[in-house]
Amino acid sequence: MQKKQAPNYTFALIVMFAVMFLIGFITTMNNSMIEFCKEAFGLKDSQGQLVNTAFYGAYALSIPLGMMMNKIGYKKTLLLGLAVVGIGFVINYFGISSLLGMETSVIYSVFLGSMFIVALGIVMLQLVANPYVMVLGSPEKGAFRMTLSNALNSAATTVAPVFITYVIIAGKAKTPDAVPGPYLGLGIFTLILCVVLFFMKLPNINEEQQAEEEGGERKEYKSSVFSYAHVWFGMLGIFFYLGIELGVPSMLPAYFKSNPELAAYGTATDFLPYYWGGMMVGRFVGAAILNKFKPRRILSICLCCGALCVAASFFLTGIASVWAMLAAGLFHSVMWPLVFNLGLQELGPHTKKASGIINLGVVGGATLPLLMGWIVDNPALGVGYAVAMMFIYYVYVFWFCNFGSKIGLSKK
Template identity: 25%
Template sequence: MKQTNKSLFRAENGKSYLIPFILITCLFLLWGFAHGLLDVLNKHFQTEFTMSKAESGLVQFVTYIAYFLMALPAGSFMKRFGYKRGIIFGLLLFALGAFLFIPAVMIHSASPFLVALFIIACGLCMLETAANPYSTVLGPTESAAQRLNLSQSFNGLGWILGPLVGGLLIFGAEQGDQFALARPYLLIGIVVIVVALIFCFIHLPEIKEEIIDEAFPDEKSTLKEMTPTIPLWKRKQFVRVVIAQACYCAAQTGIFSFFINYVTEIDTQISNTQAAKFLAFGGMALFMFGRLTGSFTMKWLKPNKLLRQYAFLSIVCMLLVISSIDVISLYALYCSFFFMSIMFPTIFALGLEGMGSKTKKASSYLVMSVAGGAFSPILMGHIGESQMAIGFIIPLLAFSYILYFAFTCKD
C-alpha cells in the first residue's frame, strides 16, 4: 500500500499529495450521491406530478443544462480565485439548492423542484470543474488517468447511496407524506455545509499553472513551441474528445434515468422501491466496482485500449437490452454499468493530455459536454413511451461513437 501511495500521490520533488487527494475524493462522493438521487426523482415525478416519461426527463435536463451554462464561468472563477475558493463556492450553491427543497414541497408543483435542482447542478459543476483536473495533477503524470479513476470510484459509491437513500425515503414514505422529497436533500444539505466548513479551515495546496504545465506537457514534436498557440477547437482530437464525453453523458444519464422504468416493465412484479434497491446494489455497485478495478487495470493496460474493450462490450449490452430477452436483458443492463464505469474519467484524462497551460479551459469544455445528459432522457422517454426498451437505442449510438473515439487515440 505504501508503494501505491508513493507512486500515485507523490510528486517528483517528494511532496506527498495524499491528504489533498482524500479531501478532493470526498467531493466525488457528494456529487455522486446527488446524481444518484435524480434517478429516483425521475420515476417519482412520473407518478407524483402525472408526467410522461419524456416530461420526467426534465429532471435530468435542468441538471445537465446547468453544466453547459455554468462550465465556462466556473473555469473563469477557478482561474481568477483558485481551486479552493471554487470548491467552497460550489459547495455553498449545492447546499442552497438542497435546502430549497423544503419550501418546494409546500407548493406541490414540479417547477420549484426543477429550480432547486438547477441551483444544485450549478454547484456540482463548480465542484467537477475543480476536482477532476485537480485529481489528475496530484501525483505523477503517467498515473493521471489511474488517479482520476480511483477518485471516480468513490463517485460510484455516491451513486449507490443516492438511489438507496432516495428509494427508502421517497418511495418508502407513507402515502401523502409531502416532505418525503425534501428529507434526502435536507440530509445532504447539512453534510455539504459541514464539508464546506472543513475546506474553509484546512490547507489545500493551490495547483499553479506551472504545475499543470508539468503534469500535462504539450505534445513532444518539432512544433512544440507552437502547440500552446493552437486554439482548442482546431485540435481535431480535442473536438472528438468533447463529442465522446457528451455521448458518454447521454448514455449514462439515459440508462440511469430509465433503469427503474425498464426493470418494472420487464418484470411487473417488481415495485419501484425494489427497483431502486436493484439500481443501488446491482447497477451502481457494479459501476463502483468497475471504476475501482479499472483504476488498477490501467497499471498494465493503456487507458485508450481499455476504453476500446469496454465500449465494444457496452454496445453488446445495449443490443441485448433492446432485444428484451427477459432475465438475459436484465443482466445485460446490469453489466453495462460495469463497462461504462471507466469512460468518463478515462475520456476526461485523455482529453487533458498535451494541453499544458490550456488545461483549465479544456477542463471547462469537457465539463460543459456533460450537457449531453440533458437531452437523452427526454429523447429516450419519447422513443420508449410505450416500450422502454426501444429508447435504449440512444445509448447504443453513443457507445458506438465512443468506440470510434477510442480507436483515434494514440497507443
C-alpha cells in the same frame, strides 16, 4: 544536481476523493428520485426526465465557469461550489414546503429550479475535481488517480439508490410533501463541509511549471485552449458517454412498465443498485489494472462489452434481459475518467479552461435521456427504440478513443 523532492499531495487527494463521493451521491440521488417524482406530481415519462434536464442542463455553463476557475483557482471554486449546492438544497426544502396545497405543476417547477441551482454547484465541483486530481501528481498516473476517485464516486452512486429506497421514501405516500425532506439534510451537511474546508490549506498547482519539471524541458503550447481539437472531441465524448451511463437507469422503469410480468421480481428501483454497484466494482478493478494496460485499450474493450450487454437484452426475455442491461454498468464504469483523461492530454496552462469545455458535454445527461423519454412516450416507437439509441453513443465514444483523441497531439 540533487533532484527536487516531489510534493506530498495526500491530503488534497483525500479532499478530492470526498468531493467525488459527494458529487456521485447527489447526482444519483437526483436520478433515483425521478420515478418517485413522476407519481408524486403525476408526470409522463418525458416530463419525469425533466429532472435530468434541469440537473445536467446546468453543465451548459461549464465554459464560463471553467474560465472563472482559471481566474480564482481551484480552492475558491471548490468552496463556491459547495456553498451553491448547500443553498440550492435549502431553497428546495423551504420553497416546496411553502407551496404545498398549490398546483403540482407550480411545486414541480420550484423543485426543478432548485435542482438547477444545486447542479450549478456540482458543475463547479466537477470542474475542480477532474483536472485537480489529474495534476496532483505525475501525468503518467493521472488516469489511475481519476479512475480511483471515480471508483469512490461509484461507491456513492451505489449507496444513493439504496438510501433513497429504504431510508428516504420507504413507506411514504408518493405526494409532493414527501419530496423535499431528503434534501435539507444534504444542504446542511454541504454547508458545514464548505466552512471546514475554508480553514484548510490546499496546494495551488501551476500546470505549466509542473509539466516542465516532470518532462525536464520547456514545452510550447498553443495560444488558446479552443485550438485543441481533441478537447472538443472529448467534450462530445462526455456528451455521448452520459447517454450511455444514464441510458440504462433512465429507461429501466419504462422497460418494467412495458413488461408487466417483471413486476413479480420487484420494481425498477429495486434493481438500480446492481447497475451502480457494477460501476463501483468496475472502477475499483479499473484502478488496479490501469497500471498494466494502456487507457485506450481498456476503454475500447469496455465499450465493446457494454454494447454487447445492451444488445443481449434485445435477444433475451424476462428478467434475463434486465440482468443483461444491468451488467453493462460493469463496463460503463471506467469510461468517464478515461474519456476525460484523453481530452486533457498535453494542455499545460490550458488545463482549467479545457476542463470547462469538456464538462460542457455533460449536457448530454440533460438532452439524451429526455430524447429517449420522448421516444418511449411515442406509441409508434417505445422503449426498445429508446434503448437502441445507445448504440449510436457507443460508436462515437469508440471513435474518439481510438482516433479523435489523437488529433493534434505529439507522437510518443
